Amino acid sequence: MREITKGWQDFWAEFFRIKYQHLDEPAIEKEVVSHIIHTLSLRKGNRILDLACGEGSKTLELACRGMNVVGVDIAKVLVDYGNKAAQKENLPVKLIKGDMRDARFNDEFDTCTVISSFGLFDDSGNLKVLQAVEKALKHGGKFYIDLLNPFTRIKEREERWEEVENGYLLMKYNHNLVTGKMRITSLYITKEGNLIKSKHDELVRLYTLPEMIKLIETAKLVFKGAYGSFSIPLEEYSVTSDSMIIVGEKP
């Protein structure tokens, strides 16, 4: 067996987000975006900032529903991929390569979204993300952050195998109860028998709702509510929910 170690951009961005993710049903994008529009009562023409937008699957779907969207992501390969897809569809989307902690927009957006991307740093880095949200929003602007529910994720099965294009993906989850961080290790084994792994594991801080509310208030934002899934009618957040989706606003 040949062992190939790839850097973060090649493994996570190129393989995981573009090749692997796109085998998924696009229905999840539509469900997430319908939930964002419904919970925040968005209207056509609203300006949205999508932080850590990835290859822009939700960003482009927001644009398809009439929003003007700017996305920011650290991975150039994803930003380039998303911009090309938006151009092809003639959508009002601009994806920019950058660090979401340093996003420097001022009172420009009606809404800011952080989807499946909160908790990637230590507490001060995660606070910086919320401060960037606060800076970017207009007064009265709303934010939407979709996080994993720590109560259900802590019980996540420790290993999961999935068949993907031309191989198998193994995802291992490890929870550190002292730091509150979940470590996700992924290995891709091709049908030819090559083992492809990432040089770096993914680490996500699983915040509880009171911890998030404290961080939100420290960033001078106001917490308005929490939901447990992307379903409509809305489902309140609970200990058994799949997700912890937090909405709020800039006063």
Ligand SMILES: C[S@@+](CC[C@H](N)C(=O)[O-])C[C@H]1O[C@@H](n2cnc3c(N)ncnc32)[C@H](O)[C@@H]1O
């Ligand atoms: C789980 S993906 C979610 C992507 C997208 N929001 C979605 O829901 O499809 C996490 C994203 O965070 C991005 N990311 C990681 N660190 C970042 C940073 N410091 N600034 C901006 N984006 C970052 C990654 O490149 C990746 O696209």
